[in-house]
Amino acid sequence: MIFVSYSHGDEKWRERFARISKPLSSTEGIRFWSDRDLKAGEWEPQIERAMRGAVAAVLLVSDNYVASDYVVRKEWPYLLRAQRERNLMIFWAYLEPCDLKRNPGRAIKRFQAMTLGELEPMSKMTDWKWKETMLRGCDMIDEFLKKLERPLINPKVRGKSFPRIADKVPLLAKPARRRVEVLVYSPNKKWWRQRSVNKGETTTQIHVGNEDTKPGTKFKVVAMTTEGPLTQQVYLNLPDHRTKSEEVTLVRK
Numbered sequence: 001m002i003f004v005s006y007s008h009g010d011e012k013w014r015e016r017f018a019r020i021s022k023p024l025s026s027t028e029g030i031r032f033w034s035d036r037d038l039k040a041g042e043w044e045p046q047i048e049r050a051m052r053g054a055v056a057a058v059l060l061v062s063d064n065y066v067a068s069d070y071v072v073r074k075e076w077p078y079l080l081r082a083q084r085e086r087n088l089m090i091f092w093a094y095l096e097p098c099d100l101k102r103n104p105g106r107a108i109k110r111f112q113a114m115t116l117g118e119l120e121p122m123s124k125m126t127d128w129k130w131k132e133t134m135l136r137g138c139d140m141i142d143e144f145l146k147k148l149e150r151p152l153i154n155p156k157v158r159g160k161s162f163p164r165i166a167d168k169v170p171l172l173a174k175p176a177r178r179r180v181e182v183l184v185y186s187p188n189k190k191w192w193r194q195r196s197v198n199k200g201e202t203t204t205q206i207h208v209g210n211e212d213t214k215p216g217t218k219f220k221v222v223a224m225t226t227e228g229p230l231t232q233q234v235y236l237n238l239p240d241h242r243t244k245s246e247e248v249t250l251v252r253k
Contacts, residue, residue: 002141003054004034005075009064013095013122017060020134024142027227029178032058051078056089056144058137059108062096062121066105076104083111089144091137096123112140149177150243151223154202161215161253162208171223172202181230183238184208184250185220191235197223208252217252 006014014034025032033050051057057079065071082088090111099105113119114137122130152173162169171182180197182204195205208219224241238244 001031001033001050001054003051003057003079004032004060005057005065005071005079006034006060007062007064007068007071010060010062010095013060013062013093016130017058017093017134020131021138021141024138028142028145030141030145047075048078051075051082054082054088055148056091056141057082058141059090059092059111061092061094061098061105061108063098064096066098072104076107080107091140093134093137094119094121097121114140146225146243149225151176151180151197151225151245153221153223153245153248157250158248159251161251162206163253164207164209164211164213166206166208168203169206170202171204171206171221172197175200175202178225179229180223181226181239181241182206182221182223183235185222185247187213187217187219189236191222191238193230193233193235194221196229206250208250213252215252219250219252220247221250222247 004014004017018032018034021032024030033054035047059065059079079088079090083090091114092108092111093114100109114133116129116133116136122133125133154170154173157169157171172180176197176199178199182194182197183191184194184206185191186209192207194207197204206221209217222238223245224238225243226239226241230239232239
């Protein structure tokens, strides 16, 4: 989840960012949370839970934003602490001219701004330019998400021997953040799709060769995330992917 921090005085900009970021949200399954997602009941605990559960935050910065008591006293201190303590990624959009020489503006400037080069308020831009700037911000967010989701192979499986069919192989070093596709490269120079690793899991079933495969035969294995589930069983080349692990070797027992 990505937490969107803004002032209600900038509702039109929140709506614009929500519209621009919708394809990213829909395609990659990432939720952009703002206080428009509040449910009936106490609102402050809901905001705190959302900030705790966020992997990144987007700040919509303006004169309204830096003047907001709630932002300055509640949201910004928490987000800054989360950045220090758990590496929360912070992105920001410069909406309207405001004081960036004094806090919180001065501190905000340390983080990644959505720009096409020179930092300038989006309110000064043409429609084309602010839309392009927000799209650039979405690309920045997606690059960050790719770093989080890139599969890491468990070093314990590197070079290990496996039977022809191995169940519950602990292939990943940490739980998958999204569905992970697994492929094994066989001596016949083809990539064979294996059972996928589901979100939150680390294990899969792996086939290494057939009944005629000699012990000691080596197979390359790779894990990847893709825009959608793979549909073929066999590939001559690695299919298109978002992220890819290193290639490691397994050995037929």
